[in-house]
Amino acid sequence: DIQMTQSPSTLSASVGDRVTITCRASQSISSWLAWYQQKPGKAPKLLIYKASSLESGVPSRFSGSGSGTEFTLTISSLQPDDFATYYCQQYNSYSLTFGGGTKVEIK
């Protein structure tokens, strides 16, 4: 199975900060990577698909980049609603795998 490693696991930031989360795949997944946001008690919400495509309705402050084995999710200016946990997920193989998550906390 393809392993997905996210870093950092926790991130403390302030409103207005630029935030970057990294996701590394154990083997090349081309651009078959998604990013999700999850808040406590809620289902995950798709933010980015195919590594850099913004899901409809998602604010443009969210962006994704990368291909192969290294990917990043960037929030250009952190807003109060963005404090949540973020997950990457590969869908290059039929055995889908998620990263361990990055919790974005208020500094």
Add this chain to the structure above:
Amino acid sequence: EVQLVESGGGLVKPGGSLRLSCAASGFTFSSYSMNWVRQAPGKGLEWVSSISSSSSYIYYADSVKGRFTISRDNAKNSLYLQMNSLRAEDTAVYYCARPYDKGAFDIWGQGTMVTVSS
């Protein structure tokens, strides 16, 4: 409105069985593969199983292979997960999810909690 609604969760003893259901509405269910994803309390997301639109292709995570069975009824717009030989480590919220763009999940249900405990 595009919607997925799970049901069937509950408390079950180790070794027991449970059947989860996921009712789909607002989209052409028979055109989409479907998936189950779970999340143990305080933990991350884990993909469990997927089924193609016509049930021709079925895949499982190693952690549930041989114990769980995914199925669907396109006439009833419903997805199922039969869970047998349940273990404490199967305790989780179980989500059904619809994939967009090959495997990114754009639609999720609200989740149903499964607790395996004596």
